[in-house]
Amino acid sequence: MSNVATPAFGAPDFDAVVVGAGPAGSAAALELARAGRRVCLVERGPYPGAKNMYGGVVYGRILDTLLPNWWEEAPVQRWVTRRQTMILTETAATTLDVRNEAWGRPPYNGATAYRPDFDAWLAQKAVDAGAVLVCSTTVTGLLREDGRPDGKVVGVRTDRPDGDLTAKVVVACDGVNSFLAKEAGLYPTVDPANYTVGVKETIALPRDVIDERFGVRGDHGVDIEILGCTGDVPGGGFVYTNLDTVAVGLVLSLPELSRGDQRPEQLLARLKAHPAVAPLVEGGDVKEYSAHVIPEAGFDMMPELVGDGILVAGDAAAMCLAAGIWLEGVNFAIGAGAAAGRTAARAVQRDDTSAAGLAGYRARLESSFVLADHRRLRDAPHLVMGELAQQKMPRVVNGVVEELFTVTNPDPKPRLRTILRRQMKRHGVKWRDAVKDGLRAARTFG
Amino acid sequence: MAEPTHYPELSFESRMGSVEFRVAEQAHIVVDDRICADCSTRGCVVACPANLFVPTAAGGILFNYEQCFECGTCYLVCNEEGAISWSYPEGGHGVVFHRS
Amino acid sequence: MLVAACVKWADLRPEVDPVHGTVRSTGRSDGFSEADRAAVEVALGLAEGWGARVAVVCAGPPAAEAGLRELQAVGVDRAVRVDLAPDQPSEAVAASLAPVLSALLAADVVVCGDYSADRGSGSVPAYLAHLLGAEQALGLVGVAAHGDDGVAGVRRLDGGRREDVVAGAPAVVSVEGSVATLRRASLAATLGAGAAAVEVVPGRPDPRAEAPRTEPWRPRARHVAPPEGDDALDRVVQLTGAFVERTPPRTVELEPAEAAQAVLDQLRAWGYLEPPGRPD
Numbered sequence: 001m002s003n004v005a006t007p008a009f010g011a012p013d014f015d016a017v018v019v020g021a022g023p024a025g026s027a028a029a030l031e032l033a034r035a036g037r038r039v040c041l042v043e044r045g046p047y048p049g050a051k052n053m054y055g056g057v058v059y060g061r062i063l064d065t066l067l068p069n070w071w072e073e074a075p076v077q078r079w080v081t082r083r084q085t086m087i088l089t090e091t092a093a094t095t096l097d098v099r100n101e102a103w104g105r106p107p108y109n110g111a112t113a114y115r116p117d118f119d120a121w122l123a124q125k126a127v128d129a130g131a132v133l134v135c136s137t138t139v140t141g142l143l144r145e146d147g148r149p150d151g152k153v154v155g156v157r158t159d160r161p162d163g164d165l166t167a168k169v170v171v172a173c174d175g176v177n178s179f180l181a182k183e184a185g186l187y188p189t190v191d192p193a194n195y196t197v198g199v200k201e202t203i204a205l206p207r208d209v210i211d212e213r214f215g216v217r218g219d220h221g222v223d224i225e226i227l228g229c230t231g232d233v234p235g236g237g238f239v240y241t242n243l244d245t246v247a248v249g250l251v252l253s254l255p256e257l258s259r260g261d262q263r264p265e266q267l268l269a270r271l272k273a274h275p276a277v278a279p280l281v282e283g284g285d286v287k288e289y290s291a292h293v294i295p296e297a298g299f300d301m302m303p304e305l306v307g308d309g310i311l312v313a314g315d316a317a318a319m320c321l322a323a324g325i326w327l328e329g330v331n332f333a334i335g336a337g338a339a340a341g342r343t344a345a346r347a348v349q350r351d352d353t354s355a356a357g358l359a360g361y362r363a364r365l366e367s368s369f370v371l372a373d374h375r376r377l378r379d380a381p382h383l384v385m386g387e388l389a390q391q392k393m394p395r396v397v398n399g400v401v402e403e404l405f406t407v408t409n410p411d412p413k414p415r416l417r418t419i420l421r422r423q424m425k426r427h428g429v430k431w432r433d434a435v436k437d438g439l440r441a442a443r444t445f446g
Numbered sequence: 447m448a449e450p451t452h453y454p455e456l457s458f459e460s461r462m463g464s465v466e467f468r469v470a471e472q473a474h475i476v477v478d479d480r481i482c483a484d485c486s487t488r489g490c491v492v493a494c495p496a497n498l499f500v501p502t503a504a505g506g507i508l509f510n511y512e513q514c515f516e517c518g519t520c521y522l523v524c525n526e527e528g529a530i531s532w533s534y535p536e537g538g539h540g541v542v543f544h545r546s
Numbered sequence: 547m548l549v550a551a552c553v554k555w556a557d558l559r560p561e562v563d564p565v566h567g568t569v570r571s572t573g574r575s576d577g578f579s580e581a582d583r584a585a586v587e588v589a590l591g592l593a594e595g596w597g598a599r600v601a602v603v604c605a606g607p608p609a610a611e612a613g614l615r616e617l618q619a620v621g622v623d624r625a626v627r628v629d630l631a632p633d634q635p636s637e638a639v640a641a642s643l644a645p646v647l648s649a650l651l652a653a654d655v656v657v658c659g660d661y662s663a664d665r666g667s668g669s670v671p672a673y674l675a676h677l678l679g680a681e682q683a684l685g686l687v688g689v690a691a692h693g694d695d696g697v698a699g700v701r702r703l704d705g706g707r708r709e710d711v712v713a714g715a716p717a718v719v720s721v722e723g724s725v726a727t728l729r730r731a732s733l734a735a736t737l738g739a740g741a742a743a744v745e746v747v748p749g750r751p752d753p754r755a756e757a758p759r760t761e762p763w764r765p766r767a768r769h770v771a772p773p774e775g776d777d778a779l780d781r782v783v784q785l786t787g788a789f790v791e792r793t794p795p796r797t798v799e800l801e802p803a804e805a806a807q808a809v810l811d812q813l814r815a816w817g818y819l820e821p822p823g824r825p826d
Contacts, residue, residue, distance in 0.1 A: 040737070044537045046468070051516060053546035114545050116574070134736050136538025159537055161732040177518040179533070192522040199495050201461075202545040245545060258489025258523035263497065265461060285564060289461045290546040291495035291515040293522065466559055466575065471727070536730075544574045 012166040014040045014132075015348045016341075017156055018173060019139045019180055021048035021123040023330045024314025024337035025173035029126035029133075030066060031341025032171075037348050039131045040165060041123065042158065044138040049119030051175070053292040055198060056240035056247055057110040057223050058118060059331040062369075064107065066338055067125060071108050075117035077242035078221025079103060080110040082214070085325055086276060088228040092398035093276035104220045112221050112240050112247075118330075137163070139174065142183050142310070152354065153184060153309035169344045169353040170310045173337055176293045178303075178316035186303040186312055192254045194297035196235060196322070199264040200249030201272075203284035207244045213280050214241055224280075225327060227384075228394030229271045233257045234385040237271050238327065239280055248272060248281045251294060251322065253385060264291070294329075295320045296385070299371075299378035305362050308355045311340040321373060323380030324389070325445075332370050339364040379444045388437050392429045399423035458497060462513050469512045470539035474532065475520070479506030481529035489523035490530065515541050547598035547695065550653035551589040551622075552643055552674070553582035555606030555613060556632060556664040571664075578604075578613055580723030581659030587726035588689050588719075589657045590621055595691045599623045601651050605630045605639050611744045619731035619739035626650065630749030632664060638752035640673030646747055648678055654695055658720040660685050671720040680716035687722050768817050 018029045021043035032039040045051045057080055063070040081104040085096045103109040127133050138159045143166060145151035155166035172180040176195070181187055205213075214222040226237035234253040239246065250268050257264070272281055295301060295318035302318045305311065313319070314333035321328045343361040347353045365371040383389060403419045414422075424434065456464075475498070482488075483505045490499040490507070496515050500508045507529075514535075521532040534540070559575035562568070578586075586602060593600045601624040602617050604610050614625040628642045647653045656678070661668030668685070675682035687708070688700035695715035703709050713719060731739070773784035783789060800808060813819045 044534055045540075046538045046542060050542045051540070053543055116544055116546065132737060132740070134733070137733065137736065138534050138537040140533070158733055160730055160736065163733045165733060177534075190522070195518075195522050197493065197495060197517060197519045200546065242545075254493065254519060254523050255489075258493040259487065261492060263492055264495045265458065269455070286456055286461065286464050287561070288464050288543065288545045290465065290543055291517045291519075292546075293517045293519055542575075544572070 012155065012168055014038045014165065014167045016040075016169045016171060016344050017042060017165050017167040018131075018171040018341075019156060020044075020173040020175055020314070020316070021126075021133060021135070022052055022119055022173060022175065022314060022333060023122060024316070024319075024333035024340070025171070026119065026122040026126045027066065027334045027337030028171045028173060028311075028313060028341035028344070029123075029131040030129050031338050032345050033126055033129035033131040035342070035345035035349075036130075037345050039126075040167070041126055041131050041133045042137050042139055042156070042165070043123070043133065043135045046136050047116065047120055048123035048133070048135070049114075049116035052115040052119055053198065053200060053290040054115060054329060055200075055238050055249065055251065055327050056112050057327070058113055059110050059328055060108065062331050062335045062338075066334070069106075071106055071111075073121075074111070074113070075121050076111040076113050076219075078112050078216075078219050079108050080112060080223045080240070081220040082216060082222045083110075084222070084224040086224055086226045086229075087394045087397050088226060088274060088276060089394050089398045091275065092402060093274075094397050094401050095276070104218075110223065112223070112242050114242065122334075139180065142170065142180060145309075151308075153307060156180070168309070168348050169358065171337075171340050171344055172310060172312045172316050173314045173333070173340075174316050176295050176315040176318075176320075178312065180310070181303050181312045181316050184307045184310050184312075186305070186307055186310075188303075191301070192258075194295065194301040194318075195254045196251045196294045196296040197254060197257065197264065197291060198249055198251045198294050199268055199291045200247055200289070201268065201281075201286050202242070202245045202247050202288045202290070203281055204245050204287050205284040210241050210244065210246060216241070219243075225325065226271070226277070227324070227389070228391075229274060229277075230390075231260075231262060231267055231270065233260055233262070233267065234387075234390045236324075236384070237277075239277060245287060246281050246284065248277070251296075253296070254293075265289075294322060296322045297381050298322070299374040300381075302374070305365070306355055306358045309353050309358075311344060311358055311361050313337045313340040319370060319374065321377060321380075322384070323377045323444075324384035326377075326380075332373075335368055335370045336365060339368065339370065377444055379440055383437060383441055383444065386437065388429065388433060392427050395427040396420075396423045396429055399426065462496065465513070465515075466542040466544065467513050468539045468542055470536040472536060473511040474516075474535040474540070475509055475511040475514060476531040477507050477509045478529050478531075479508075481526045482507040485526045485529065487525055489525065490520040493519050493523045495519065511535075547593075547596055548601055548651055548653050549589045549593040549596070549598050549655045549657065550601045550603055550647055550651055551582075551586045552647075552656060552658045552670070553578045553586065553602060553604045553613075553617075554632075554639075554659075554662040554664075554666070555604055555610035556662050556666075558663050560664070573609075576609060576613075578617075579659055579663035581661070581663075581721065583659075583728040584721050584723050584726045585657040585659045586617055586620070586622065587728045588721055589655075590729070591726065592655060592657070592689075592691050592697065596694065598654070601626065601653065603628060603643055603646050603651070605634075605642060605749065606632065614744045615739045615742050616731065616736075618742040618744075619735040620729055621731075621735075624651070624745070625742070626745045626747055628747050628749045630751060634749070634751055636667060636669040636673055638750060639670050640677055642749035642751075643670070644674055644677035647674070650747070654715040654717075655697060656680070656716075656718045657689075658718065660720045660722050668720065671718050675718040678716055678718065680718045681713040682718045683711045683713040684718075684720045685722065686711075686719055687725060689719060689721055689725055 015037040029041040143155035221241040313336035319332040557571040686699035692698035773781040
């Protein structure tokens with residue numbers, strides 16, 4: 001231990017320990033280090049990002065305040081200038097296709113990136129600011145004051161020899177399974193219905209083939225969100241472009257997946273074979289298959305964010321927005337991590353890292369997009385994962401479009417409202433339900 | 447334009463072969479399959495993305511931990527309290543993503 | 547007394563195109579192989595028994611220094627990086643490592659992995675033993691200290707048999723990856739490892755070294771005259787050579803040098819090698 005002061009008896013090794021060098025953890029460590037606190041960032045993978053996987057797009061606006069001109073150096077694959085929302089049935093597809101060249105210029109909007117690259121880059125920023133990064137180290141539990149099970153959190157235990165690490169405050173950014181938040185008693189219950197599992201293939205294709213298939217040039221890319229492609233399991237799909245790979249994946253609700261008879265990769269193979277998706281992804285060599293659990297239910301599943309000596313941020317606090325047309329997580333993680341870092345730094349300075357001393361964290365989040373978005377969109381996951389949106393809406397939409405554009409000469413064209421009524425009846429959609437969900441959606445998204 | 451080469455659809459083995467796993471000596475999943483014998487749903491068998499859980503003829507569950515994505519699906523879908531004990535593998539081991 | 551471990555920074559998971567068979571290094575998965583890590587553990591174990599110091603010598607690029615620092619956290623006293631490109635032949639690698647081991651470190655026992663992960667031939671330890679004038683015991687599946695400065699090892703033989711070998715200092719041994727599992731560094735040592743110093747020594751690259759072949763060796767295509775004959779059966783018989791007398795296999799008993807020459811001559815006769823004097 002050459003560059004770390006050996007603590008006097010009772011003095012902690014660090015001001016703060018941040019568990020998990022994902023976007024939340026690195027942002028927290030960055031803010032702590034910038035505030036001059038001694039911070040240790042503990043990562044269980046051999047490098048930051050080794051355990052992380054996502055649905056493809058980083059929205060970097062939150063980085064503007066942390067790392068000005070971040071886009072000049074962030075390890076980005078492509079800038080998303082075209083996004084599509086695709087609604088599928090077995091044989092049909094209706095797509096909303098949006099393109100905006102402004103998203104391909106500074107300050108940019110969304111970017112695709114490999115998480116091992118992006119997370120390692122962000123962690124390096126924290127290290128450059130003075131944080132101590134320790135990889136290949138799994139945190140196995142919390143240290144409590146005086147060893148009492150309900151005592152204040154005063155550090156973490158790792159799986160290395162002599163692996164106890166004491167600190168004035170612990171920031172748990174240990175991902176969706178957050179054993180630390182659970183051990184701290186911050187999660188009252190864990191309901192599998194709040195979780196989905198994401199599976200993804202990264203498929204190598206020549207760069208010019210990707211440009212051609214997706215209709216983009218240079219470092220511009222595409223992100224496609226797909227509904228109605230998961231069979232009987234509620235969920236959704238996605239396709240997005242990296243520089244010389246394409247990623248295709250599914251998000252599947254856990255309870256229905258486990259009750260069904262189709263395995264995740266079988267459902268994924270079905271999506272890849274769909275006539276609207278196959279031409280985009282076929283023919284390449286699968287470079288990597290990956291899977292990760294997603295905290296789907298957003299605001300309604302969030303744990304207590306503050307405990308005695310501990311803060312929770314990122315997926316560990318369920319800060320993942322899976323609201324149909326939006327699929328975001330990294331930005332919330334960075335926002336929450338930075339807020340946690342600032343709160344922790346203040347609390348250390350005032351020498352009060354009790355739950356009361358850390359309470360400002362929640363207020364910071366409430367006043368930022370992190371909790372504002374989640375609170376406003378708390379109904380969205382339920383709407384998007386409901387039967388109407390999952391099973392009936394794709395059939396009605398594609399049925400209406402089919403009738404609308406099928407020329408029925410010599411019969412005259414039917415009226416749109418006739419088509420709509422007929423399709424809703426055929427697929428068992430009651431006006432009452434449609435209006436009810438419609439109003440709920442209007443309240444949520446409107 | 448370079449002609450894309452066509453690759454055959456993946457077998458499950460080559461699908462998993464595309465992923466790096468630095469296998470730890472110690473298993474991080476433990477299944478008490480005396481409890482599984484009473485389980486009728488067996489959600490882990492179909493839901494595990496890595497297909498690590500296999501029902502045995504004797505009515506138990508055979509499990510592997512080597513090719514685990516560490517996603518947590520298995521313990522979340524397990525409805526028999528305590529059948530699956532799950533933690534993270536030793537630091538530096540387990541799944542290592544490169545292009546995720 | 548000093549025990550040295552030699553390790554190589556190599557791509558442990560290069561990408562192989564399943565259709566074309568081309569191998570590409572992405573730089574995402576560089577590290578020390580299991581055999582190299584086992585070698586470090588063996589070196590640490592031997593040194594503990596003898597009260598010796600441990601050094602690690604690594605042939606590789608600057609990126610290897612992060613890996614060397616991790617080894618220092620495990621208990622290695624001294625780390626030296628020999629600056630050498632990864633595609634150097636074994637002779638050049640050994641010629642670069644040997645002066646470090648003898649002059650700089652004065653190593654008594656050198657432990658290597660059995661072969662490097664980037665399609666190595668496993669010949670570096672043998673070259674090293676030659677250059678250092680040391681006894682060698684290579685490809686060991688078991689290893690233990692023998693007396694105050696010797697190494698007792700177990701080596702594989704054909705048919706599942708084993709051979710016990712003993713090499714006395716100065717000695718070079720190479721071990722398989724299964725021999726030992728590298729111990730974990732303590733948390734305190736890991737926290738301190740970031741500041742550990744790695745010495746850098748220039749390597750001695752072989753100017754004649756060519757870029758390694760990336761394709762399997764195949765004999766050159768030979769011209770075969772089209773078969774003659776009016777009916778298909780005749781042509782097939784001609785093509786397959788079914789009724790033609792074959793050269794019978796022959797057994798020769800020769801001294802090694804003559805035997806090698808005979809094998810080369812035969813390969814040339816069959817067209818697998820170019821005749822002498824013609825450019826490749």
